[in-house]
Amino acid sequence: MTALLDPDRIAMVAKGVSAIVASRDATMRPSIMRAVGSHISADGSEVTVYLRHSQSGQLLQDIATTGEIAVVFSEPSTHRTLQLKARQARQRPAHGDDLPVLQAYLQSMVHEVGQVGYGPVYVAAMLVAPLEDVVAVTFTPVTAFDQTPGPRAGAELAAPPKPRP
Amino acid sequence: MSNAPSLHTIRPCLEGAIPAVMATCDLDGTPNVAYISQVVYVDAAHVALSFQFFNKTRQNILRNPRASVLVLDPLTAHFYRLHLLYERTEDSGPVFESMRAQLAGIASHAGMAEVFELKGADIYAVERIEPVAGEGLPAPAPRSGLLHTLRLCSERIARCTGLDELLQGALQGLQDKLGIDHAMVLMLDASAEQLYTVASCGYATSGVGSEIRLGQGVIGMAARERTPVRISHMTHAALYSHAIRESMDAHAAPNAPSLRGMDIPYPGLREPHSQVAVPLMSAGRLLGVLFAESPEDMRFGFEDEDLLVAIAGQLAAAIDLLQAAPDAPEPLPTPTPAPPVSGSALRVRHFAANDSVFINDDYLIKGVAGAIFWKLLRDHLQTGRVDFTNREMRLDPALRLPDVADNLEARLLLLQRRLQENSPHIHIEKTGRGRFRLCVQRPVVLEDA
Numbered sequence: 001m002t003a004l005l006d007p008d009r010i011a012m013v014a015k016g017v018s019a020i021v022a023s024r025d026a027t028m029r030p031s032i033m034r035a036v037g038s039h040i041s042a043d044g045s046e047v048t049v050y051l052r053h054s055q056s057g058q059l060l061q062d063i064a065t066t067g068e069i070a071v072v073f074s075e076p077s078t079h080r081t082l083q084l085k086a087r088q089a090r091q092r093p094a095h096g097d098d099l100p101v102l103q104a105y106l107q108s109m110v111h112e113v114g115q116v117g118y119g120p121v122y123v124a125a126m127l128v129a130p131l132e133d134v135v136a137v138t139f140t141p142v143t144a145f146d147q148t149p150g151p152r153a154g155a156e157l158a159a160p161p162k163p164r165p
Numbered sequence: 166m167s168n169a170p171s172l173h174t175i176r177p178c179l180e181g182a183i184p185a186v187m188a189t190c191d192l193d194g195t196p197n198v199a200y201i202s203q204v205v206y207v208d209a210a211h212v213a214l215s216f217q218f219f220n221k222t223r224q225n226i227l228r229n230p231r232a233s234v235l236v237l238d239p240l241t242a243h244f245y246r247l248h249l250l251y252e253r254t255e256d257s258g259p260v261f262e263s264m265r266a267q268l269a270g271i272a273s274h275a276g277m278a279e280v281f282e283l284k285g286a287d288i289y290a291v292e293r294i295e296p297v298a299g300e301g302l303p304a305p306a307p308r309s310g311l312l313h314t315l316r317l318c319s320e321r322i323a324r325c326t327g328l329d330e331l332l333q334g335a336l337q338g339l340q341d342k343l344g345i346d347h348a349m350v351l352m353l354d355a356s357a358e359q360l361y362t363v364a365s366c367g368y369a370t371s372g373v374g375s376e377i378r379l380g381q382g383v384i385g386m387a388a389r390e391r392t393p394v395r396i397s398h399m400t401h402a403a404l405y406s407h408a409i410r411e412s413m414d415a416h417a418a419p420n421a422p423s424l425r426g427m428d429i430p431y432p433g434l435r436e437p438h439s440q441v442a443v444p445l446m447s448a449g450r451l452l453g454v455l456f457a458e459s460p461e462d463m464r465f466g467f468e469d470e471d472l473l474v475a476i477a478g479q480l481a482a483a484i485d486l487l488q489a490a491p492d493a494p495e496p497l498p499t500p501t502p503a504p505p506v507s508g509s510a511l512r513v514r515h516f517a518a519n520d521s522v523f524i525n526d527d528y529l530i531k532g533v534a535g536a537i538f539w540k541l542l543r544d545h546l547q548t549g550r551v552d553f554t555n556r557e558m559r560l561d562p563a564l565r566l567p568d569v570a571d572n573l574e575a576r577l578l579l580l581q582r583r584l585q586e587n588s589p590h591i592h593i594e595k596t597g598r599g600r601f602r603l604c605v606q607r608p609v610v611l612e613d614a
Contacts, residue, residue, distance in 0.1 A: 020186045020198050020235065021198070022188035022196045022197070022198035022233070023188075023196050024188075024190040024194065024196045028190045028192065028194065028229050028231065029190070029231050029233075029248075030188035030189055030190045030196055030231060030232060030233045031188065031233055032186065032187070032188035032198060032233045032234070032235045032246065033235065033244075033246075033297070034186075034235060034237075034244065052298075052299075054298040054299075055244065055297045055298050055299060066194065068194055068195065068196050069196070070188070070195070070196040070197055070198045071198070072186065072198045072199065072200070074200060081200065083197070083198065083199075085195065085196075118183075121302070122242055122302065125241075125242035125299075125300065125301055125302045126237065126242040128299070128300050145221075147199060147200075149200070149202075153218060153220055154218075154220040154221050
């Protein structure tokens with residue numbers, strides 16, 4: 001499967017930027033929460049977002065029932081923003097192997113959010129996530145949108161051409 | 166549900182310090198999540214979100230009016246989810262205008278002034294506010310003593326017996342009790358659709374007499390829409406304060422060379438970072454605007470706005486009362502002989518077109534205050550009178566004072582101040598309620614241009 005994302009966008013997500021996750025229930029009511037961590041595979045074809053169960057009950061249930069997921073990634077200092085969507089996602093409890101990912105994410109966010117004026121204590125409070133409360137949600141993005149603020153926000157990104165065999 | 170937080174208790178989350186995010190859903194079931202520039206408190210059951218672009222959020226909300234918005238407390242890092250139902254879009258009126266002015270401040274801060282333009286204020290009913298679990302940070306001690314501060318300012322206002330004392334007292338109160346170092350009061354000239362500065366504090370020059378059109382900048386917007394306008398982030402590039410100066414230049418009467426140079430510089434800060442303008446309303450009428458600004462970002466929070474609105478209410482009522490105080494109806498006391506004049510003559514010119522008055526070629530004043538000054542000088546030269554009453558000003562058809570809300574006291578104060586600052590040899594002093602005296606120390610030559 002061809003990845004939707006170019007290396008620049010993959011790099012932005014990979015370094016750890018703000019990630020907000022949404023879904024919806026059977027009655028089309030949306031649900032939303034901020035992720036406490038994220039990870040993207042090197043080719044951009046697999047994305048994992050981490051959510052706290054205690055904060056995201058409805059959202060996790062909606063993702064499980066409808067499969068729908070939308071995640072917006074944004075770099076606070078530049079407002080560069082990207083949205084990924086998928087129609088199926090799998091969930092599993094986080095475990096010890098996820099800890100380095102969560103810690104790296106927190107460090108990156110302390111730096112990113114620090115640039116817009118919030119200190120490490122605040123960022124840590126915003127993203128605190130005891131491992132036993134964390135759920136990893138993994139999906140393969142099927143659509144991607146540039147959402148950097150401005151009149152062009154919302155433009156769908158086309159998949160880059162397949163490399164020649 | 167009784168434990169659910171109210172919109173009021175989460176107002177710090179609506180200050181715009183941290184952008185909110187919003188989830189919507191298309192009818193085909195695809196969710197969408199997007200950042201929103203503003204979530205604004207409208208009333209206990211409604212918020213307004215900014216509508217800037219025709220985007221997916223917009224399309225979704227028109228098809229499926231349900232939305233979920235995640236906000237974050239900028240101090241405690243606690244999250245709240247707002248479950249919203251879209252009701253309507255407003256593209257004029259107080260909520261829209263106040264959001265547009267705020268957005269301009271935010272946009273200039275983010276260096277994106279051009280792409281940020283408010284198309285509408287989307288009004289949503291708040292169906293439920295859901296606190297999100299989380300450790301968060303301890304809440305800082307609430308700002309204590311705000312009510313006491315209000316009391317002190319209020320007492321100060323209540324003691325004042327004259328308009329000048331009232332305005333100075335109110336501004337001094339803001340400075341002493343609230344630490345607001347830069348503030349001004351502007352009065353409305355309804356017929357000219359302008360506001361003129363009558364008092365200020367904290368600026369190098371008082372700017373008394375400077376004018377701002379209705380709808381112009383933060384002050385003009387607050388007046389036109391009769392709503393407070395508060396901007397927390399602002400840079401020198403902001404559309405607002407500087408638009409005031411540019412617009413003043415652009416609107417200086419180009420067809421009247423004799424009137425050039427009569428614009429009095431507006432006294433605002435060169436690079437304000439926070440501004441708040443509150444309309445002065447009394448008995449449903451707009452009297453003017455109370456304005457404060459600061460070189461710091463985020464200097465005025467919603468509590469400062471609340472406090473200023475409360476003070477503005479009392480200030481406006483007091484202004485109204487002092488302007489409406491009964492004029493002296495009884496005959497004047499024994500006329501005081503005019504004090505001797507000496508020195509070279511002052512040449513005072515009057516332009517009937519707009520009642521502007523120049524002293525030795527220096528612009529002094531125009532409009533109703535200019536007409537009053539001209540009448541005083543003519544009467545004085547013809548009859549030697551120095552004592553006058555508000556009542557006769559009000560009754561003089563030549564002055565064309567509007568019947569209602571003529572702001573006579575404010576115009577006399579404006580004249581008094583302009584003379585004080587610009588013409589040391591002529592001044593006006595109050596001699597009692599509804600009475601004043603014209604003091605001329607040099608010979609005067611009048612010229613009707």
